[in-house]
Amino acid sequence: MGSPAGPPFDPDDPDRERRERDTEPIPPIGPDDGPGFGRGAGLGDGPSLSDDVGYGPGPGYAGEGGSGRAWVRDPEAGYQQPQITEEELAGLRVDASGMPTGTRRVMPLDDEPSPLAARYLFPTERFRGEWKRHWIYIAKPLLIGILATFVLGYLSGFLAGRDVGSLTTVAVLLWFLLMGWVAWQVAEWWYNRFILTNKRVMVVDGIITRRVAMMPLVRVTDMKYEQSPAGRALNYGTFVLESAGQEQALREIKSLPRPNELYLRVVEEMYEPQAVEARLGKEADEAKADDGA
Known part of the structure; x- marks a missing residue:
């Protein structure tokens, strides 16, 4: 059975040249053609049309453009492919449960609360972690104690040489x-804790007079942390919590350690609680498998 006949040839047809031009075959680009897509059979000698291939001279099989990503020519495919690093691929790999297998940027969850934190948790909420303040919180008292030891020690020795016993006793008592x-x-620094659960954040402090401040996570409308130059160098920061423009008992929490990781932990608990539960389940299964082995 023959192929259907085309339209009759008409030399006066105004669209004939356009149709013939549009149906011309596109020449393939071979591996020996010039760099980029600008050089090839029948395509002219213009510059490359790709944003990621440089305009300057260079080999046709590789290049690096304005985006910073390396591109490698595939001779078999006839076009250039982006070169993706292993680090970029690691962030895309997931396990069977859908959890990323690359480096985790969130601190691992604590197993059990301390006796200090456990007394303030009700049975239906789930413990996520507790943190003491950064050691910078007690740096000033420690520095005062060290300076006082040197100054009063020198003063006591000086007064003892002058045979002034009463003043020496005063210096020692001071x-x-x-x-x-x-x-x-x-001791107050040791008992001062920042506590996170799946429902709220709490700050517990005080030895004789105990103070417990809390805020439900559902009421947190804005959260940020601030780091001074010293905080960035020593890895501590100040958290500021906002709650619908109302006065609250818990607003500013100073000198918290590893603020970036702690910030991710709190935000994940606020917006992705299912991811936290999935990670907890995975860690529990791995722990059971290790115990069984």
Whole structure:
């Protein structure tokens, strides 16, 4: 059966030249053609049309353009392919549960709360972690204690040589008082905790007078953390929580350690609680498998 006949030839047809031009075959680009797509059989000697291939001279099989990504020519495919690094691929790989297998940027979850935190948790909420303040929180009391030791020690020795026993006793008593104050500040730092659950954030502090401030996660409308130059160098920061323009007991939390990781932890708990539950389930399964092995 023959092919259907085309339209009759008409030399006066005004669209004949356009149709013939549009149906001309496009010449393929071989591996030996010039760099980029601008050089090839029948395509002219213009510059490359790709944004990622440089306009300057260079080999036709590789290049690096304005985006910073390397492109490699595939002779078999006849076009250039982007070169993706292993680090970029690691961020795209996931396991069977859909969790990323690359480097985790969120701190691992704590298993159990300390006795200090456990007394403030009700049975239906799930513990996510607790943190003490950064050591910079007690740097000032410690520095005062060290300076007082040197100054009062020198003063006591000087007064003892002058045979002024009463003043020496006063200097020693003053040193004991300062050391007691420093010990109190260190104890308060130890009992000061920032606690995160799946429902709220809390700050617990105080030794004799205990203070517990909390804010439900559903009421947090804005959260940010600030780092001074010293905070960036020593890895601590200040968290600021906002709640619908209302006055709240918990707004500013100073000197928290690893603020970037802690920020990701809180934001993940606020916006992706399912991801946290999936990670917890995966870690629990891995722990059971290790125990079984």
